[in-house]
Amino acid sequence: AQSVTQLGSHVSVSEGALVLLRCNYSSSVPPYLFWYVQYPNQGLQLLLKYTSAATLVKGINGFEAEFKKSETSFHLTKPSAHMSDAAEYFCAVKGQAGTALIFGKGTTLSVSS
Amino acid sequence: DTAVSQTPKYLVTQMGNDKSIKCEQNLGHDTMYWYKQDSKKFLKIMFSYNNKELIINETVPNRFSPKSPDKAHLNLHINSLELGDSAVYFCASSQDSSATEAFFGQGTRLTVV
Numbered sequence: 001a002q003s004v005t006q007l008g009s010h011v012s013v014s015e016g017a018l019v020l021l022r023c024n025y026s027s028s029v030p031p032y033l034f035w036y037v038q039y040p041n042q043g044l045q046l047l048l049k050y051t052s053a054a055t056l057v058k059g060i061n062g063f064e065a066e067f068k069k070s071e072t073s074f075h076l077t078k079p080s081a082h083m084s085d086a087a088e089y090f091c092a093v094k095g096q097a098g099t100a101l102i103f104g105k106g107t108t109l110s111v112s113s
Numbered sequence: 114d115t116a117v118s119q120t121p122k123y124l125v126t127q128m129g130n131d132k133s134i135k136c137e138q139n140l141g142h143d144t145m146y147w148y149k150q151d152s153k154k155f156l157k158i159m160f161s162y163n164n165k166e167l168i169i170n171e172t173v174p175n176r177f178s179p180k181s182p183d184k185a186h187l188n189l190h191i192n193s194l195e196l197g198d199s200a201v202y203f204c205a206s207s208q209d210s211s212a213t214e215a216f217f218g219q220g221t222r223l224t225v226v
Contacts, residue, residue, distance in 0.1 A: 032213045034213075034214075036217075038154075041220075042219060042220075043117075043203060043217040043218055043219040043220050044156075044203065044205075044217040045217075046214060046215075046216075049213060049214060051213050088154055090156065094213060096211075097209075097210050097211030098163075098168055098169070098210045098211070099169070099210075100146055100158040100161050100169055100215075101146075101158070101205075101215055102158070103155070103156040103157075105153070105154070105155050106154045106155070106156075
């Protein structure tokens, strides 16, 4: 069975500061891992995904994540936060064919000026 | 053109009523999903259809019944609505059941009063 744990339900940063959102996964098979972003009253938008190619994955809006098998982690980072990054971020895992995305509980990112 | 569209976007109804939410995707995908996002923003898979066949049926009250008239549509019918059904329901689609990326609709906010 697959699961993800997002550490920290709320992260606050200043504009221009480093963003680090933590995600650890559990999977009995090689996982596919994702980060999605949800802006207020919007659907989910894919930021980036890991599908067993490069361990460092670059996504949209300057975000990237690194897959670390030894740590079972897939943390999301952005070097410099922007006010527009304030949103809900979800880490998700998918196993074999016929399964659906399993989401973490989400992390709310607040960015202050 | 919206890739995954849901109607209605907002739905307010009384307890005991029956309601439906419609979802359509124009991406040519084979697989569609319904997710429920609760008040704490936790996203949970409810159902998935692949080419009109049910492939995922999580522990959901049987008051919830999905219907897929064709692979581009997946509707969700809810009977005898209860207060606890209040949530945001998201439809999503992926190319097939092994695909690594899902595209989400904008969500339907259901409020049961």
